[in-house]
């Protein structure tokens with residue numbers, strides 16, 4: 489975190505009060521700890537703890553005072569600001585509004601996609617899936633692309649599932665969904681695109697696009713909650729999946745990362761899970777913004793998977809980054825590359841449980857210079873040049889991914905044929921060989937096992953906690969009961 493970043497937070501007193509009142513709410517990268525003020529507070533409180541702990545009399549007090557350290561930190565930061573900038577004049581840094589010359593509203597974007605589908609019924613089809621629980625309802629639009637629509641259920645095709653707009657404030661991602669669908673339907677074209685080669689690739693694909701996974705959250709953003717990333721009832725849809733669900737890091741911030749009451753508690757997540765089960769994609773991409781990165785599993789630990797799938801994913805991302813993204817992107821595991829772990833994410837579920845061989849999270853744009861309160865600017869390009877550059881570069885990168893993915897599958901397929909005496913082995917059969925029982929998904933065995941493990945972990949933690957408490961009570965009783973004995977012996 490730079491000092492400049494703190495400066496840009498503007499009037500410290502008002503900012504800090506606002507943040508406190510909103511439960512620590514200021515802008516944060518996608519799943520992020522790129523959280524300048526929290527960083528400042530934790531550094532300050534850590535320094536204070538260190539000083540106290542060097543003093544034997546204050547060490548215990550430092551421990552007991554830890555809960556009020558943040559209050560003291562707020563006070564200290566206020567003082568620093570007052571000293572450096574003099575008395576505050578009550579001005580706020582400007583917050584950039586949504587640029588409606590560049591960006592569609594959620595309604596107009598979905599309408600435009602619907603009319604695109606109607607203009608190209610040979611290639612595109614659309615379904616709207618509704619889901620409801622505990623009085624909360626959502627509707628998800630899913631568009632299917634297949635060059636010959638009647639072949640969209642052909643299981644020999646290479647299947648790709650793309651989700652956009654899982655976080656409400658990341659408007660640029662939904663614009664990318666529209667751009668990709670426009671290129672697929674040949675209403676728009678990529679510069680320097682070899683349409684013949686591209687058509688050859690597209691002929692073997694089925695692509696499902698979810699252009700706006702979090703429609704309710706997006707509506708809140710459009711109503712003025714520009715920093716909102718969660719769904720319509722405050723749950724982060726990228727923490728609501730079952731892999732390592734509910735685990736909270738030290739700097740857990742409910743405004744950003746509320747995982748919900750249970751894995752799949754949210755209708756949006758339930759719809760996406762059903763889609764992954766029925767479609768069985770070979771590639772999954774969860775498209776976000778807030779920085780520029782090409783992430784692969786895992787988000788909940790700082791390692792990447794081992795073996796062939798991991799190598800395939802890495803080489804694909806390196807080519808995309810080099811040829812279309814000017815090597816700007818970080819490549820690696822979500823958990824390892826950002827310096828923090830995220831639990832209950834969609835990509836970890838897709839890779840670990842849904843057994844999608846290639847599962848990614850792409851972060852397509854971020855303005856690290858923007859004030860952390862200026863969320864529209866932080867997560868979305870605000871000028872037409874950058875807006876077009878992001879859409880053009882990432883469209884090209886996606887089409888490159890389609891062709892590399894297909895090449896990799898062909899390579900695997902030929903290896904599979906060479907390694908068996910069977911005349912023909914499908915991609916899925918071969919993938920099952922090294923990705924374990926993909927068919928388990930139908931029986932949901934893996935998922936049940938995963939949820940079971942979550943419960944066992946919780947019970948184990950409770951057991952440990954109660955053991956420690958019992959031990960503590962036991963020790964304190966012993967120490968009380970021995971005192972009179974010792975004093976009796978002394979006397």
Ligand SMILES: [Zn+2]
Pocket residue numbers: 517518519654655658717776777778
């Ligand atoms: Zn995001």
